[in-house]
Amino acid sequence: MKKILHRVIGSSSSSSDDIDCGFQDIPPVDFTTPTTQETVDFKNSVAKYKIIIVGDSGVGKTSLIESFKNKNFQLHTSPTMGVDFSVRDLKLDNGDTVNLRIFDSAGQSIFREILKPDVQGVVVVYDITDSSSFDSCAKWIETAREHSPENVKISLTGNKSDLDSSREVTYYQGRDFAEQRDVNFTEVSAKTIANVDKLFVELVKRIHIK
Numbered sequence: 001m002k003k004i005l006h007r008v009i010g011s012s013s014s015s016s017d018d019i020d021c022g023f024q025d026i027p028p029v030d031f032t033t034p035t036t037q038e039t040v041d042f043k044n045s046v047a048k049y050k051i052i053i054v055g056d057s058g059v060g061k062t063s064l065i066e067s068f069k070n071k072n073f074q075l076h077t078s079p080t081m082g083v084d085f086s087v088r089d090l091k092l093d094n095g096d097t098v099n100l101r102i103f104d105s106a107g108q109s110i111f112r113e114i115l116k117p118d119v120q121g122v123v124v125v126y127d128i129t130d131s132s133s134f135d136s137c138a139k140w141i142e143t144a145r146e147h148s149p150e151n152v153k154i155s156l157t158g159n160k161s162d163l164d165s166s167r168e169v170t171y172y173q174g175r176d177f178a179e180q181r182d183v184n185f186t187e188v189s190a191k192t193i194a195n196v197d198k199l200f201v202e203l204v205k206r207i208h209i210k
């Protein structure tokens with residue numbers, strides 16, 4: 001069966017009533033395809049997963065999601081209010097297609113509400129040029145573990161790797177901290193898109209391939 005794809009982007013909301021909005025009926029699309037409209041076959045969609053992006057304000061959470069979704073960087077100047085979500089289908093190299101709902105949260109209380117009971121992945125983001133955002137990650141990881149199912153997969157992510165000359169957190173600090181907390185680690189740049197696909201694909205593989 002063939003259908004036209006429409007990318008689905010959730011709207012901002014400050015109400016937790018709007019958070020559990022259900023899946024959008026969209027067909028899967030190979031995430032490497034940069035076009036916004038195309039014909040795709042959606043009979044092979046095998047799983048639906050919920051992923052949440054958290055971290056201090058300004059670390060680049062919204063930018064990361066935009067980069068992953070659109071494969072380009074759009075300047076974000078306005079802070080996220082409440083929760084945004086995006087829906088994206090991802091084709092894995094074993095041929096499975098998974099449907100992702102990616103939630104972009106602002107604020108701890110909302111974050112706790114979205115986590116339970118059905119989140120499968122959490123991306124904890126800091127800004128490599130801002131050590132205080134790195135210091136906050138212990139708290140974000142702790143909150144994620146406390147309020148989500150036991151088998152949740154967590155990725156620690158240092159964003160803005162393009163700003164290496166202003167770096168305050170070394171790669172090794174990030175990697176060692178992730179090892180101590182038993183979470184995955186990647187450095188990415190929402191701006192250059194470096195490692196952004198890798199981050200999401202690896203997280204989804206850990207969720208999907210049990």
Ligand SMILES: Nc1nc2c(ncn2[C@@H]2O[C@H](COP(=O)(O)OP(=O)(O)O)[C@@H](O)[C@H]2O)c(=O)[nH]1
Pocket residue numbers: 055056057058059060061062063064074075076077078079080159160161162163188189190191192
């Ligand atoms: N140089 C650079 N700037 C970035 C990157 N990601 C985000 N930014 C900028 O950092 C600021 C905060 O980004 P935003 O996505 O709104 O952060 P959020 O509050 O975590 O959602 C914006 O000015 C972005 O343009 C990146 O990878 N590199």
Ligand SMILES: [Mg+2]
Pocket residue numbers: 061062063078079080104106
């Ligand atoms: Mg934001």
